[in-house]
Amino acid sequence: MSGTVRYLYGIAEAAPGLSDGVAGVRGVGGAPVRAVADREVAAVVSDVPAADFEEEPLAAHLEDLTWLEAVARAHHGVVDAVAAHTTVLPLRLATVYRDDAGVRAMLAAGRAEFLPRLARLAGHVEWGVKVFFVPPAAAPPAASAPPAEEGLSPGRSYLRTRRHERHTWDSAYREALAAAERVHTAARSRAVEHTRHRVQQGPLVQGPLENIANHAYLVAAEMSDAFRAAVEEAAAGTEVVHAEVTGPWAPYSFAAAPAAPGREASAG
Structure with a gap:
């Protein structure tokens, strides 16, 4: 599959300063990080090559410790950058959605669980x-x-x-x-x-x-x-x-x- 998919790093409240907080941050593969919002919640994402994250190539990549370490370092670097500005729910390594619409659907479906958890983790x-x-x-x-x-x-x-x-x-x-x-x-x-x-x-x-x-x-x-x-x-x-x-x-x-x-x- 050609094109890109959305790599998710974490979920945060869709506060006005979130986009500013991720401005200039680079994620997996050096791609710029941005926020995709749905009402009160937002996902921190970057675009990654679909060819690397389809089921079969991803399974092969996960056996490559050099590739896996690079992705993990980038993933945690983004989460730490977001956490310096606001409360974040870190997502698991290599969580991807096909497009922004899929990300927003996930946020809408999970909003009732995301918001209380963000409130619980604030300041911790x-x-x-x-x-x-x-x-x-x-x-x-x-x-x-x-x-x-x-x-x-x-x-x-x-x-x-x-x-x-x-x-x-x-x-x-x-x-x-x-x-x-x-x-x-x-x-x-x-x-x-x-x-x-x-x-x-x-x-x-x-x-x-x-x-x-x-x-x-x-x-x-x-x-x-x-x-x-x-x-x-x-x-x-x-x-x-x-x-x-x-x-x-x-x-x-x-x-x-x-x-x-x-x-x-x-x-x-």
Whole structure:
């Protein structure tokens, strides 16, 4: 298919300053960003080649990490630019509609849900908190092994040492889970909403630590410093966890934009 389709970044109130806020902003493929409005709500969009976002080529592109990273960076850059001016409901990566009419139909169908959510998110930001398990450091055998017992064969002595090491690791893991729950309790007390993400595994994990908690919190902007301090304090005092705090972000995890009429493709 030739021509262009509309790539959607987010939804905001159709305030007079929205168009000025996106003026000069560039999106996917360097295309200029604009607002498409329907009464009180507007979608922030740019035109992208239809040939890249039809079902089959898009599926191929999503396997190309270089292409996907470029699109993701552009997508989040636009959302952040809009969020600097007004409240925005970020949409999923690679959400497209065929034309402006389709975008306006989606806005009309979702208006009753978009407006209350925009009001709820106004003045709030998203913070992410990941907690990682720090395994006990490997100690020299003489230091880590239980006291030797006379008469044990080398094989039984080895198995006894391995059981001791496993017990040490299990105890540390239980302590880490308890610490992660303390961190969550502290963070939740400073947040108005919370969502739990899947822990990172496989290629998403960097380094030797195990991700045991991955949460997002919606926090009033003026509470951000108190939120971060509470998380850091809750994570202190134990060597078996490392807490990673990221943000503030636009409220990606709390947009909850419903599916609407029109062609939509999502990269997740």
